[in-house]
Amino acid sequence: MTDLNSLLSPFFLNDKEIRKVIELLFFSYRDFTSGPDKILAKLNFGRAHHRIIYFVGKKNNITIKDLLLVLQITKQSLSRVLNQLVNEKFIIVSTGIDKRTKKLSLTEKGKKLENQLSTIQIDKIKRVINKYSEENINGFKEILYDMIETDNKKTFQQIND
Amino acid sequence: MTDLNSLLSPFFLNDKEIRKVIELLFFSYRDFTSGPDKILAKLNFGRAHHRIIYFVGKKNNITIKDLLLVLQITKQSLSRVLNQLVNEKFIIVSTGIDKRTKKLSLTEKGKKLENQLSTIQIDKIKRVINKYSEENINGFKEILYDMIETDNKKTFQQIND
């Protein structure tokens, strides 16, 4: 199988090389989230809090329903974490025109934390990406985008409309 | 800040564009792990089991200590999951030359599962990567590598020596 594969595939498409990509994704993603994790831990928050803060920051006045679509967790899971963020005044809730809906947005305190967390990740990406050509950077983004499932590609487009 | 940033940075290094990279990493990594997750769930296993199986498969006869260095979890965390895999005969344990150490390796049953899980991820990467140039693929791998922290870069090199 490996022999056949190496006869048929160019070097960079060998199973052995593809496995390196699996590992690169694992190691890089872990290190990508470790920075914010440390700050969150001091506030007794976790990665779930970060994700909520990130996407509420991204889409001001997002509804619970839409937030759940992005996060792909159950409302019971969201509930506990979101309530903590509301109680501690990082997020403020208001009622939508459709009175069944709620709109979430960051308070000043929330924006400050969002900025603190995002800055770590933004700076890291900038530092790395700086060394590469526009061609390489675009390739990087396109490959990541292609790895997203169809339905979630739509979600990605929606939050970036 | 945003205005200043867009004056100083080329388009692809704008904060707004960098934020897309954050989201691409989040969405792509989630979808990358969801395939194996479904198979693991049927066996009452989780992602932690997958990681152990993957790295034991990668480094035959790896010791507990080295496995902990790769996974970066506590031995108490490893213990529960690894014992399940040993009890259900996916992994076999033997004693090292240094009799304090243990060597872990996959059984035939373990190899079969490893292959099943990895194939999903390998095929996904191949399917995506096929459309890109060798230049783009190498750029993709290099950017991911650069996102790994120094110490973990060493770990990555070690498991690929």
Next chain:
DNA sequence: CTATTTAGGTCAGTCATATTGACTTAATTA
């Protein structure tokens, strides 16, 4: 205008993954 659907919330129980801290045993090395 009633019936249905939708948005959101809540209670209860469970599971997986991880942590810290304290302690033990056996083997190796200084």
Next chain:
DNA sequence: TAATTAAGTCAATATGACTGACCTAAATAG
């Protein structure tokens, strides 16, 4: 012989997720 190392274990705790059942209020469809 003393110190270090590899591995294991007990206990308590936190976080993030799940399923299932049920409720309320508002909007919409027939």
